[in-house]
Amino acid sequence: MSGPDFSGARLDLRDVTKIYGDVTAVGGVSLSVNPGEFLTLLGPSGSGKTTTLNIIAGFSTASTGEVTMDGEDLAGLPPHRRNIGMVFQQYALFPHMTVAGNVAFPLKQRRMPRHEIRELVQEALDLVRLGDLADRMPAQLSGGQQQRVALARAIVFRPRLLLMDEPLGALDRKLREWLQLEIRRIHQELGITFVYVTHDQDEALVLSDRIAVFNDGGIEQIGSASEVYEHPSTLFVAEFVGESTATHGHVARSGSRACLRAGELELKVDGEPPDGQAAALVVRPERVRVAAPSERPGPEENSVSGVVRRVIYLGLARKLEVEGPGGQMFLAREPAGGHSTFSEGDRVLLLWRVEDAVLLPTGAPANSADRAPAAEAAV
Amino acid sequence: MAPTLVVIPMGFTAANTFQFPPSDWTLDRYSSLFSDPAWFDALKTSVIVAVLVTALATVLGTAAAFGLSRSRFRMKPAISAVLLVPMVVPTVVVAIAIYAIFLKWRFVGTLHGFVLAHTLLALPFVFVPVTASLQTFDRRLERAAASLGAPPLRAFLQVTLPSIRSGVLTGALFAFITSFDELVVSLFLGTATVRTLPVQMYGSVTREIDPTVAAASTVTLLLTTTLLLAVLFRPQREAVL
Numbered sequence: 100m101s102g103p104d105f106s107g108a109r110l111d112l113r114d115v116t117k118i119y120g121d122v123t124a125v126g127g128v129s130l131s132v133n134p135g136e137f138l139t140l141l142g143p144s145g146s147g148k149t150t151t152l153n154i155i156a157g158f159s160t161a162s163t164g165e166v167t168m169d170g171e172d173l174a175g176l177p178p179h180r181r182n183i184g185m186v187f188q189q190y191a192l193f194p195h196m197t198v199a200g201n202v203a204f205p206l207k208q209r210r211m212p213r214h215e216i217r218e219l220v221q222e223a224l225d226l227v228r229l230g231d232l233a234d235r236m237p238a239q240l241s242g243g244q245q246q247r248v249a250l251a252r253a254i255v256f257r258p259r260l261l262l263m264d265e266p267l268g269a270l271d272r273k274l275r276e277w278l279q280l281e282i283r284r285i286h287q288e289l290g291i292t293f294v295y296v297t298h299d300q301d302e303a304l305v306l307s308d309r310i311a312v313f314n315d316g317g318i319e320q321i322g323s324a325s326e327v328y329e330h331p332s333t334l335f336v337a338e339f340v341g342e343s344t345a346t347h348g349h350v351a352r353s354g355s356r357a358c359l360r361a362g363e364l365e366l367k368v369d370g371e372p373p374d375g376q377a378a379a380l381v382v383r384p385e386r387v388r389v390a391a392p393s394e395r396p397g398p399e400e401n402s403v404s405g406v407v408r409r410v411i412y413l414g415l416a417r418k419l420e421v422e423g424p425g426g427q428m429f430l431a432r433e434p435a436g437g438h439s440t441f442s443e444g445d446r447v448l449l450l451w452r453v454e455d456a457v458l459l460p461t462g463a464p465a466n467s468a469d470r471a472p473a474a475e476a477a478v
Numbered sequence: 479m480a481p482t483l484v485v486i487p488m489g490f491t492a493a494n495t496f497q498f499p500p501s502d503w504t505l506d507r508y509s510s511l512f513s514d515p516a517w518f519d520a521l522k523t524s525v526i527v528a529v530l531v532t533a534l535a536t537v538l539g540t541a542a543a544f545g546l547s548r549s550r551f552r553m554k555p556a557i558s559a560v561l562l563v564p565m566v567v568p569t570v571v572v573a574i575a576i577y578a579i580f581l582k583w584r585f586v587g588t589l590h591g592f593v594l595a596h597t598l599l600a601l602p603f604v605f606v607p608v609t610a611s612l613q614t615f616d617r618r619l620e621r622a623a624a625s626l627g628a629p630p631l632r633a634f635l636q637v638t639l640p641s642i643r644s645g646v647l648t649g650a651l652f653a654f655i656t657s658f659d660e661l662v663v664s665l666f667l668g669t670a671t672v673r674t675l676p677v678q679m680y681g682s683v684t685r686e687i688d689p690t691v692a693a694a695s696t697v698t699l700l701l702t703t704t705l706l707l708a709v710l711f712r713p714q715r716e717a718v719l
Contacts, residue, residue: 156621156625157624158621158624177624177629178621178624178625179623179624179625179626179627179628179629179630179633180627181625182627183625184625185621185622185625187618187621187622189616189618191616191618191619191621191622192622193619193622193623193637193640194641195640195641204623204626204628204636205626205627208626208627208628208632209627249622252626253625253626256626256627262625
């Protein structure tokens, strides 16, 4: 379905806010989506991602700020004149029309000739691999099929921007994983710009060129999947995307290098953070090596001794929860088929390379009230 | 139901009075219903008024239900209540009020007078089922229609209306029956030349003994029952699934 004039649109949001009464749903969001890019807005419910999507679609009006598509200001343009495709969580298929009728709907609105409509509908249904179900009613289809019809309907009129609002939220895991791959394939085949909303971090990592992590009405970080995962810029991102262990403490000096002091723990950190800064050291479970207590850490390794409290078998891996000094829980993941034989109650040494952990300022002073107590493991 | 059926054989009696069961049978009553101008004009007026009322009340009632379901306006419950007044207040009271106003407007004894008055009475019968249908309607379908390029009116006609059609049809049926069977207000508005079938029937039983009224009753009964059954048993696409 690629044509010369059928490429992705560029989308820019500048300082967009949305205020309902005293509630700021979206507070000063700025972001740019490149033509043909797959951008995911990721965040917990109530973080402003869906409101942002609705502002782009035109269902909601920004209180301040501007939204432009290819440089054209969208303010005052009603949704039906924006030419933006949208896929909803609950499919929103028209129940009184057949599959083909649903997919033809946007083309009829554009008063296309009948033979052209028939061709485009077939093409769109083939793209989502539902070509032979054209005459069914939506109620006769499974959830996954309905969502693929909704996708065909949203792209058949060749919008240059497609918005998707938690499209896989209502489907079971296996179907979701398969449809994620389908969505990626369709994105690559069409070359149009996708803006995708989800609260599922795995989905965001699989699908996106870039991820914008939303929290509390604002963007915490925007970057590629690996940037967001490997180099989270805030503690929220580190804890929301993937699993991690965060150790809260203060930056101090130990000899020639900086370290994080948290209770009786002293952990080496990279770089030269300012002394006394309240910070958290975040380490991903797969970066943590579980060793026998007798093992000696290398010069560029941190070590924490602890007791295995729980072993969770995940098929592909084993996850260990290890209680360190002061009762803090550390997470470690070992690939399946490894030689580890540690079980619950064993005394172990946790090791990770200094460069594998990220030090994130927690901003607030030592005894900040709005932070969770000293240490926590996000699961 | 059974007492109603008694009028059917009575419409075929040859006697010049009400007789059940009839001793002799004839079709004379039906021929006078369709040839006697007093009866036939009344029947014609009733049908015309009922059809116009159905159209008007269905459009207005649906529009009111849709508008009120979408507004976040503080007076919403009050407006819904006002719309339901004709359903609750005794018809005589409504009739006197309408009569007083229509006298001033010179609407008494006119076709548009009947249509206007009956529409007022029929509105709540449309408003209630359409409001109920709208409550189960998924509004995301309208958003989907908009995102696909349908302006609001077309989205309403092509997406919303088909989804609430059972409520609208029920409302239209009740609007027709309300108008076609209406007596009290019509008694006030009727004149010697412009009157509806129920007024003619009422006059006929109070002033004279004319078995044509039984034939008229049978026609009314048949018409309303047929309509009711047609709406109840209309082919439903959902039922196929």
